[in-house]
Amino acid sequence: MSSLAALYRYPLKSARGQSLPQSAVDGLGLVGDRRWMLVDAQRGRFLSQRADPRLGQLGTQIDADGGLHLSADGYPDLYVPVPVAGELRGVTLWNDSFRVPDAGEAAAGWVSDFMGKPVRLVYVPADRARTVSSGYGEGGDKVAFADGFPLLLIGQGSLDDLSARVGRTLEMARFRPNLVVQGSAAFAEDGWKRIRIGGLDFRVLKPCARCILTTLDPQTGERSPDREPLATLKRYREQDGHAMFGQNLVCDGTGVLEVGMPITVLE
Structure with a gap:
């Protein structure tokens, strides 16, 4: 069964994040994100x-x-x-x-x-707060200072697949997710429409288009001279001219998430 492997919060947009054992969730995603x-x-x-x-x-x-x-x-x-x-x-x-x-x-x-x-x-x-990106979600869906959506989910299997193709182990921190899933196949999240984590239900709205930020070393800030992993993503994950990696979500309701919670695919 799939489960929640990690939770990350980014209090200040584009600055370093925090790994959390649990987090409250409100109408804007993880509280404080x-x-x-x-x-x-x-x-x-x-x-x-x-x-x-x-x-x-x-x-x-x-x-x-x-x-x-x-x-x-x-x-x-x-x-x-x-x-x-x-x-x-x-x-x-x-x-x-x-x-x-x-x-x-x-x-x-x-x-x-x-x-x-x-x-x-x-x-x-x-x-x-702003409304989520036009054409996605429902009228009441809001987002703080994230680019377009309140939550980003990535499967560990997806990162492992990308690392194997690039030829080196990639840090999850490069992709700045809020939720990391373990126990699912690579890119299984691409086919999800609704999921439940613990007692909270989430709608999967759209894939996340990746940019040059993924080529920055999260520890040093130095850019990869080979433009990886973006170069590899563009070769096998391109959609509408963008390299897709991860899924944008909104939560229906409020509650608490905790690492280890089971994940159920509802649709």
Whole structure:
């Protein structure tokens, strides 16, 4: 039987994530996942490792109140509480433009120094979350600062298959999933429409199109000179011009996920 092998949360978009033994789930995915984001100070455009690989060297933790702890080599640790009042900043994330609370000057100074350019730290409360990518899901499906969907699932068997084709063991961290499944065949998740993990039901919305970020070493931020694993993915996992790896999900309801929970394919 398939089961949940790992849970990952990414408090700050494109920064280092956290491996969790269990996590609460709300209407935006894993509680605390990608509720914070860095944006260009002048234009409000989001930052990611695609153009700013230094983000991957930024450590993050989140507390029970949603506050963000930032850490990096050579920098004092910084705690940023959830903004409760103050300036709303206009931000752009792909094709979405919206307004969210700014975390203030102290946070902006710390992250600007770390990134080497003027940036701002912003937070998305539930009432300012976006709707999932157009044409997918249902009207009430929301997402925080993830690219388009609140949850990403990858099968361990799928990663093992890709590693064998590339010729070296690949880290799951390259692909930044929230949920990792064990006990299923390679790419079995491609055929799933609805699944149940523990007592929670999930809808599988679409495959995840992968980008240059997968070629970054998650520990060093260095780019693979051979453009792997993206080059191999494009050879055998291309669909509509994109290399697909993993499945985007939404959860119907709220509850708790725990590593080891059984996974049932409902449809």
